[in-house]
Amino acid sequence: MAATDIDLGAARAALKAELARLLVELGEPIENPGQMTYGSQAAAASQVFEQQRDLALRDRSRIDLHRVEAALRAIDAGTYGTCTSCGKPIARERLEAIPWVPTCIDCARKAPR
Numbered sequence: 001m002a003a004t005d006i007d008l009g010a011a012r013a014a015l016k017a018e019l020a021r022l023l024v025e026l027g028e029p030i031e032n033p034g035q036m037t038y039g040s041q042a043a044a045a046s047q048v049f050e051q052q053r054d055l056a057l058r059d060r061s062r063i064d065l066h067r068v069e070a071a072l073r074a075i076d077a078g079t080y081g082t083c084t085s086c087g088k089p090i091a092r093e094r095l096e097a098i099p100w101v102p103t104c105i106d107c108a109r110k111a112p113r
């Protein structure tokens with residue numbers, strides 16, 4: 001059952017904006033350390049570290065992207081605002097803070113990301 005007190009139009013707009021932001025973020029090319037001149041071992045190591053950090057950020061963005069897409073599908077399906085874990089309605093304030101949040105506060109507490 002869909003929660004009726006949620007502004008689906010506003011949620012959809014917020015989700016579309018976040019989707020666009022994430023796609024831009026994920027579309028940025030990763031710097032290739034191989035193209036840089038080798039100064040020292042330390043410089044090379046720091047480049048590898050930066051690349052790994054960049055990849056970690058991308059993983060987070062990709063997870064968020066999936067959540068945003070799932071939330072948009074849920075709006076279309078009429079199930080938006082329902083916890084994907086326990087099936088109970090997600091608190092309106094929680095959805096307004098993070099429109100793509102997939103679970104209710106109780107489930108999020110049980111399984112932190």
Ligand SMILES: [Zn+2]
Pocket residue numbers: 083084085086087088103104105106107108
């Ligand atoms: Zn739940």
